[in-house]
Amino acid sequence: MPAQLQLGELSVDVVRKEIKNIHLSVHPPSGRVTIAAPTRLSLDTIRVFAIAKLGWIRQQQKKIVEQERETPREYLNRESHYVWGQRYLLKVLEGDFPASVELTPRHMIFRTRPGWDQERKQELLESWYRQQLRDAAVPVITKWEGVMGVKVQRFFVRRMKTKWGSCNPTAHAIRLNTDLAKKPRECLEYIVVHELAHLLEPTHNARFVAILDQFLPRWKSNRDLLNRLPVRHEEWGY
Numbered sequence: 001m002p003a004q005l006q007l008g009e010l011s012v013d014v015v016r017k018e019i020k021n022i023h024l025s026v027h028p029p030s031g032r033v034t035i036a037a038p039t040r041l042s043l044d045t046i047r048v049f050a051i052a053k054l055g056w057i058r059q060q061q062k063k064i065v066e067q068e069r070e071t072p073r074e075y076l077n078r079e080s081h082y083v084w085g086q087r088y089l090l091k092v093l094e095g096d097f098p099a100s101v102e103l104t105p106r107h108m109i110f111r112t113r114p115g116w117d118q119e120r121k122q123e124l125l126e127s128w129y130r131q132q133l134r135d136a137a138v139p140v141i142t143k144w145e146g147v148m149g150v151k152v153q154r155f156f157v158r159r160m161k162t163k164w165g166s167c168n169p170t171a172h173a174i175r176l177n178t179d180l181a182k183k184p185r186e187c188l189e190y191i192v193v194h195e196l197a198h199l200l201e202p203t204h205n206a207r208f209v210a211i212l213d214q215f216l217p218r219w220k221s222n223r224d225l226l227n228r229l230p231v232r233h234e235e236w237g238y
Helices: 043-050 052-064 118-148 180-181 185-197 204-213 220-229
Strands: 003-007 008-019 023-027 032-038 080-083 087-093 100-103 107-113 154-158 165-168 173-177
Touching: 003 043, 003 052, 008 043, 008 165, 008 220, 032 043, 052 220, 080 180, 100 118, 107 118, 118 154, 118 173, 118 180, 118 185, 165 185, 173 180, 173 185, 185 204, 185 220
Parallel strands: 008 032, 087 107, 154 173
Antiparallel strands: 003 008, 023 032, 080 087, 100 107, 165 173
């Protein structure tokens, strides 16, 4: 079970692991704070670390709380949906034909079977977004593997509730959030470079920042763009 630090009104969940470095995270949508720490560190040492990071924690929590949320999806005609940063109006067609999603210059044509409920419609659209992201990510990953001198052994596309991407440096595997297919393509590029940088430096230290500065000098503007855009409207669990 996680230990918990209480810093005034701020609660911090602490999990000890067999890792080399301490990792601090602030999670949407409520700004929950977690620390993953090496087993060798005492709780007092972790407390001192957390206190030193209080300003950063407050800044991240403010960004999360203020970030715009998408309205709940109802899959109705003229509902707005985004693909690669472009807005499309939903056009729903229900009938005895294969379920599919298709884009025209202005519309997202959403073909469903008769009687489908909201859950089935959501599954169809999320599956379509996953395929869009998978197809788009392959050439981006291939490009940056060559530029950065790294190799991804496996990559996954999945719905992620608290991250845009993740990396397992030991397995040389990365995961990308399906919702990246809704954002401008430069956001995908930023997340790919970010995760590939973890193959060179596992932690978010000064060396990691220097790697991003070297390979993608505009990474901060791409990150800020991604953080300004609306995120999925839901009650996220942990």
